[in-house]
Amino acid sequence: MLRRLSLGLAATLLPLAGIGLAAPADAAPSVVTLHYNASGITHYSAQVVQAVKNWDTRLKNVQLVSGGSATITLHEVNGGGSYTTTDGHGHGQIYIDRQQVAQGFDPTRIITHEFGHNLGLADDYTGPCSEVMSGHGPGTACKNAIPSAAEVAEADADFANGFAPALATHTVR
Structure with a gap:
């Protein structure tokens, strides 16, 4: 009885401390919902x-x-490039640069790329146009805004067990 009570207490207190218990191997992963606010996008x-x-x-x-x-907020800026300040775990500020769009960079690709950072993905500027995380690397001719299967798999793997928030944030351009 004491063992059962202590496990129950741990299951109650550990999530409050940001520590989760492992789900049984046969349990389906739960879907993590990330809310965003795009009211700063005109x-x-x-x-x-x-x-x-x-x-x-x-x-x-x-x-x-x-x-x-x-936990994700989008803004428009005029200059300085598009970027994200994020912990990579679903919390961040996305900034879309109107000047960058005026130069010919596709806004849907930019926004998809910046959401990718909030989903935990890193830049790969040497990557092909078929990867949204290659960002501006392929140039203005690249209009692909569809994440590659590998990018989707990486984000899915990160969130499969309820990706806990990180402690620090960083800026990614």
Whole structure:
């Protein structure tokens, strides 16, 4: 009886401390819902919707939803390049640069790329246009805004067991 009580107490207290218990091997992973707020986007609302769709139709373990208690917030800036300040675990600030779009970079690709950072993915500027995390590396001719199967698999793997928030944030351009 004491053992059962202590395990129950641990199951109650550990999540509050940011520590989860391992799920049984046969348990299906739960879907992590990340809420975003795009009210700071005035020119690229349709592109935000498409970027979210590009991730949501492919991911199994994480879903992006507008509204709620947003942990990802999108903004427009005029200069300085598009970037994200994120912990890589679903919390961050995304900045979309209007000047970068005016130079010919595709806004849907930019937004999909920046959401990728919030899903834990790193830049790979030497990658091909078929990878959204190659960012501006392939140049303005690259309009692909569909994450590759490998990028989707990496984000899904990260969130398969309820990816816990990281302690530090960093800026990714």
